[in-house]
Amino acid sequence: MTATGARLRVDPIACDGRGLCAEVLPELITLDDWGFPIIRDADVPPGLWPGAAEAVRLCPLLALRLDRPGPRRPSGSGRA
Amino acid sequence: MNAVDSDQRGTDGVPILRAGRLPRLLPRRLPGGPASWAEHLARYGAPPSAGWDERRWDPLIAEAGRSGLTGRGGARFPTVRKLRAVAAGRDAPVVIANGTEGEPASAKDKVLLAREPHLVLDGAVLAAHLVGARQAFVVVHEAVRESVDAAAAERRRARSDRIRLKIRTGADRFVAGEASALINWVGNGVPLPTATPPRVSEQGLDGYPTLVQNVETLAHLALIGRYGAEWFRSLGTPAEPGSMLVTLTGAVHRPGVYETEIGRPVHEVLALAGGAAAPLGALLIGGYFGTWADPEAAGPLPFSAGGLSAVGASPGAGLVAALPADSCGLAETARVARYLAGESAGQCGPCVFGLGAIAGALEDLATGRSFRPGLLGRWMGQVDGRGACHHPDGAVRMIRSALRVFSAEIDRHARGWCGGSRPAGVLPVPSRILR
Numbered sequence: 441m442t443a444t445g446a447r448l449r450v451d452p453i454a455c456d457g458r459g460l461c462a463e464v465l466p467e468l469i470t471l472d473d474w475g476f477p478i479i480r481d482a483d484v485p486p487g488l489w490p491g492a493a494e495a496v497r498l499c500p501l502l503a504l505r506l507d508r509p510g511p512r513r514p515s516g517s518g519r520a
Numbered sequence: 521m522n523a524v525d526s527d528q529r530g531t532d533g534v535p536i537l538r539a540g541r542l543p544r545l546l547p548r549r550l551p552g553g554p555a556s557w558a559e560h561l562a563r564y565g566a567p568p569s570a571g572w573d574e575r576r577w578d579p580l581i582a583e584a585g586r587s588g589l590t591g592r593g594g595a596r597f598p599t600v601r602k603l604r605a606v607a608a609g610r611d612a613p614v615v616i617a618n619g620t621e622g623e624p625a626s627a628k629d630k631v632l633l634a635r636e637p638h639l640v641l642d643g644a645v646l647a648a649h650l651v652g653a654r655q656a657f658v659v660v661h662e663a664v665r666e667s668v669d670a671a672a673a674e675r676r677r678a679r680s681d682r683i684r685l686k687i688r689t690g691a692d693r694f695v696a697g698e699a700s701a702l703i704n705w706v707g708n709g710v711p712l713p714t715a716t717p718p719r720v721s722e723q724g725l726d727g728y729p730t731l732v733q734n735v736e737t738l739a740h741l742a743l744i745g746r747y748g749a750e751w752f753r754s755l756g757t758p759a760e761p762g763s764m765l766v767t768l769t770g771a772v773h774r775p776g777v778y779e780t781e782i783g784r785p786v787h788e789v790l791a792l793a794g795g796a797a798a799p800l801g802a803l804l805i806g807g808y809f810g811t812w813a814d815p816e817a818a819g820p821l822p823f824s825a826g827g828l829s830a831v832g833a834s835p836g837a838g839l840v841a842a843l844p845a846d847s848c849g850l851a852e853t854a855r856v857a858r859y860l861a862g863e864s865a866g867q868c869g870p871c872v873f874g875l876g877a878i879a880g881a882l883e884d885l886a887t888g889r890s891f892r893p894g895l896l897g898r899w900m901g902q903v904d905g906r907g908a909c910h911h912p913d914g915a916v917r918m919i920r921s922a923l924r925v926f927s928a929e930i931d932r933h934a935r936g937w938c939g940g941s942r943p944a945g946v947l948p949v950p951s952r953i954l955r
Contacts, residue, residue, distance in 0.1 A: 452868035452869070453714070472874070473877070
C-alpha cells in the first residue's frame, strides 16, 4: 500500500456503531461482530481519498476523521 | 517513637538509609498508625524539597534520570521522561499522585499510604517543584484517606511545603486509575477515560500539562531526592534498578504487602510471604491485566520485566497471586474476565460488547457447557487495541495467557471433567450485585 501518511481514525468513545463508514468504504473499513468499525491499519491510498472524505462526512457522530500528513502527533497514554 | 531500623547518620547527623539494604519504603515498625511527621523525619531526614532552592531542580531531574526509576503503577514508564515532558510545558503544570489502586487483589499503595504517607507526600511535593507546579493532587483509596489527611494536616502545621497539597478520594472503579480517567475524575467528577491524543503531559487537568505518577513511584523519587541515584541503584538490576512493593496473595502462608529488590527470583519473592501454602498450579503475575504463568517455569526467573519476559509476563503493579493446584484456573479466569467486563467504562463498543461476549465464552468453558476456541480467538482479536484506553487490551492479555497456561485443563473441560476441587475465588472480584 502507498505510504501517503493519510490515515483514517475513529474515536471509539464517540462511535456508536452506525456502520455508514463501512458501507461507503468497504476497502478500508469492516465491522466487528458487534457492528463497530475496524479501520485497516494502513495509509489511505490517493485513489480512496474521496471515499474516505465521504465516510468522514457521513458519520452522524463525527467519530471518524482523516489525518493528512502534517506535523506528527503523539498518541497513547497509560497508567502512571 | 518506634524503632528506626538499621540506619546510619551522615556527618551532619542526618539519617541515611544504608545502600543495598531493604526496607526502603516500608520500615519494620510496631503495628500502629501511620508514621508521624517526627518519626518520618527521624528515619529519612528532611524532605528533598526543604530549602526551596530552585537551582537544585534541574540537577535533580537529571538525578532521577540516572536513577533509572520507572513507574510502579504497572506500565513501568521511565519517570524522568514524564518529568521532562511536563516541565517543558509552557503552561503552569499540575501534579496528580495516583493512589487509587483499583486493582482488587492489590494492596501495596494502600499499605504504603497507611504506613508512610509522608514519603508519598514528600515525593508529590518534590515532583511539583521539579516540573514547576504549584499544587499537587493526591488521589487515594477511601480506606486510607484518613491517614493521608492527617499527614497533610501535620505538614500544614509544620509549614513544611511550599506546594499546595490537595487530597482527594478516588472513585472505586477498576479504570479509575487510568491517567486520563484520573484527570477526568479530579477535574469533572467523572471517573471515565477520555480519548487520547493529546497526551496528559501536554493537556491534562483543565488543559494544563499534568504529571500523573503512582504513589509508590513518588515515594522512590522522594528517596532519590535525598540520597541520590547511586544509592537508588544499589539495589535491583542495572536495567531495572531499585526495590518495589509487591502484593502476595492466594496460596501463600502470609499473604500481604512486601518490599523486594527488583530481579530476585520469583520463588524468593514468594518466600517473603512464607512461600507456597499448597502445591501450586499457576501464578498470576502483574495484576488482572497481567499474565498467568507456570510456577515451575516462573519460579527461578528474576522478578523484573527482563526476567519475566521469558514467560511473557512483567512485574506490572507488583501482584503475584498463587493459585493452588486443586483450583480451576479457567473458573478463576472466567470470574476475573466477567469482573473486568463489568468494569468497562462503557464508552467504547468493542470493550462493552466484546469483553462481555468473551466473559460469556469463558464461563461456558469453565462450566464445561461449550468451548469455542475459534470464536474466543476471533473476539479477542476484535477487542485488542480498540478502546480509548487500554482496558480491553489488558483483559485480553490476561485471558490469552490463561488459554496457554491452562491448556491441559481446557482439554479436561472439553471432556466434561474439571481439575478443580474447591470453589473458585482465589482471586477477589468485588461484586456490584445488590444482595
